[in-house]
Amino acid sequence: MAVLARASAAELADRLAALPELPAAETLRAPETGLVMVRGRAGGDGDAFNLGEMTVTRCAIRLGAHIGHAYVAGRDNAKARMAALLDAALQDGLLHDALMRAVVEPLAAAQQEARALEARKAAATRVDFFTMATMR
Amino acid sequence: MTRLTPGFAAPVLDAQASFRVILEAMSRPGRLQRIEARITPPAPLCTAAAAALLSLADADTPLWLDAGEAVAEWLRFHCGAPITQEISAARFALACGTAPSLEALDVGTDEDPQLGATLILQVAGLVASEGWRLTGPGIQHEHRLRVHGAPAEFTAAWARNHTLFPRGVDVLLCAGDSIAALPRSVTIAEG
Numbered sequence: 001m002a003v004l005a006r007a008s009a010a011e012l013a014d015r016l017a018a019l020p021e022l023p024a025a026e027t028l029r030a031p032e033t034g035l036v037m038v039r040g041r042a043g044g045d046g047d048a049f050n051l052g053e054m055t056v057t058r059c060a061i062r063l064g065a066h067i068g069h070a071y072v073a074g075r076d077n078a079k080a081r082m083a084a085l086l087d088a089a090l091q092d093g094l095l096h097d098a099l100m101r102a103v104v105e106p107l108a109a110a111q112q113e114a115r116a117l118e119a120r121k122a123a124a125t126r127v128d129f130f131t132m133a134t135m136r
Numbered sequence: 137m138t139r140l141t142p143g144f145a146a147p148v149l150d151a152q153a154s155f156r157v158i159l160e161a162m163s164r165p166g167r168l169q170r171i172e173a174r175i176t177p178p179a180p181l182c183t184a185a186a187a188a189l190l191s192l193a194d195a196d197t198p199l200w201l202d203a204g205e206a207v208a209e210w211l212r213f214h215c216g217a218p219i220t221q222e223i224s225a226a227r228f229a230l231a232c233g234t235a236p237s238l239e240a241l242d243v244g245t246d247e248d249p250q251l252g253a254t255l256i257l258q259v260a261g262l263v264a265s266e267g268w269r270l271t272g273p274g275i276q277h278e279h280r281l282r283v284h285g286a287p288a289e290f291t292a293a294w295a296r297n298h299t300l301f302p303r304g305v306d307v308l309l310c311a312g313d314s315i316a317a318l319p320r321s322v323t324i325a326e327g
Binding site for chain 2: 060065
């Protein structure tokens with residue numbers, strides 16, 4: 001779900017278009033946008049505080065016997081619907097492996113790659129204060 | 137696993153329209169109103185009772201019901217209302233089978249009479265222009281209402297509820313897509 005929620009709407013649409021037809025879906029809860037309070041803790045163990053509110057769109061879709069839920073950041077209704085549809089399809093034992101190979105794993109790999117690139121860029125400008133303090 | 141069905145087709149507009157219908161029912165006690173929204177609630181819930189709960193219940197209103205696990209799951213999903221086993225703690229009570237006694241419900245306090253619970257009573261049928269004679273605020277002369285499948289001794293219990301005013305319990309009678317309200321201010325005489 002995290003992979004689907006992080007993927008862009010265009011990526012999800014591309015992957016869905018390449019898939020064989022999914023069974024008929026029924027919308028249980030049409031995409032709706034709301035706010036959730038994001039809470040944080042200073043240093044990971046301080047007192048909880050409210051960091052701020054974040055726009056979230058949620059959707060629930062039933063595909064056969066399975067119910068897919070999606071909570072995605074932002075206001076993209078189409079993306080929430082696609083993520084919920086995929087979440088429901090992934091619960092289906094027959095579809096699960098094929099979907100993991102066709103959708104989730106490539107997206108996860110792309111996200112991992114983007115994150116590593118970002119980390120490399122950041123690492124190139126890192127200053128090691130310990131080294132500086134001991135330099136002559 | 138039960139098959140969850142959708143709630144309102146257009147959540148905002150349908151909830152507003154249903155709220156308006158319930159308001160109309162409450163302001164003209166005993167007058168039949170019709171819920172327009174098309175929903176397919178799980179059995180044994182009827183359209184009117186389902187629409188009333190979807191419009192009124194939310195995360196702040198504990199709900200008591202006797203309609204079984206499928207209905208409880210449906211309402212939890214669509215309203216987010218916490219389901220309580222303790223009928224005295226409920227803001228809304230849904231009765232599809234044997235109605236609980238009105239005395240078991242929260243009647244609010246003299247300072248906060250609005251905290252009184254609302255009983256949503258699903259009955260076999262509602263017919264206007266015969267049966268009970270209703271009088272009270274919102275009624276010019278009298279309204280007639282026949283309730284098929286009303287609980288035994290309901291009018292006696294209602295008379296006791298009425299004497300608590302401003303405290304008390306309000307009742308929404310639902311049958312199919314028809315709804316009629318009995319706010320605590322109304323007086324019922326057997327017709």
